[in-house]
Amino acid sequence: MSKLIHEEIDKEISGKSVNIAVRMLKPELDQFMKGLNKAVQAPAKTAGKAVVNKIHPTSGRQSIKTLIKQGQGVSSIPLADEGLRDFQKIAKKYGVDFAVVRDREKSPPVYTVFFKAKDTDAVTRILQDYSAKQIKKPSVAKTSVLEKLKKFKEIVAAIPKKVAEKKKERSL
Template structure:
């Protein structure tokens, strides 16, 4: 491998010493042919259909012809669910329904992702329940403020001599 690199380097140096107009023309034409081949290769890879994963639009989800189901979420903190759904690798689409006064969210997902989605929803609900059970930091702070205000502090100065 190393010898091949050295030989190519040596050949380039030798032909570089005999640099002519024809050599320049040939080098430019080879470079342009290389760029054209790369461009065609890139175009072919771009033309291949890419199947989206994770969060996508309802149209993209329906276009995969695998059946679509939905679940309704009324909680406005949909970002927590999206993080968990990404963790479980679920293909989903979120649609906000503005017809009701507190907006509802419809989560569309593939029918084959039903098992993964149920486990994602159980984790989501467990997190919501844990969050509802623990008191907020502001509530804790207000309790401690009340304790400090009602605490009696002995602030009598004593001057005693120790021997």
């Protein structure tokens, strides 16, 4: 009988010691599992970004840093302020990747347009379209809306106004 009691006490002691060990190791185990989970998910996140970049790569206007990172060489052309918007529209039409940098030292703004070296043929075509568009633009300056309004005010002021006469009649 005493052997049976000793075995039961041993089981109880071993169960309690296991419970104590589990309680002591649980915070460390939780931290280990969190770290393991992060390590497993990190490559999946970067792989997801790579897939997104393959589906939607950066194209069109971008920063000079992004353009250079693509590792295909960079060429540049200077461009005046007036034609920057037209150039961007035409470049978007041809699907050329480019970056625009403003030269801050010059008083009328001058921009430098950087593009991939492999796109030189497309850029020459863009410049042809751009120059044709600049030639077609009328050189006559448009009158402002305020000037038109002033002109119409003068016309209205020159029109004689009707004089309304009011007569009161007494009835008897």
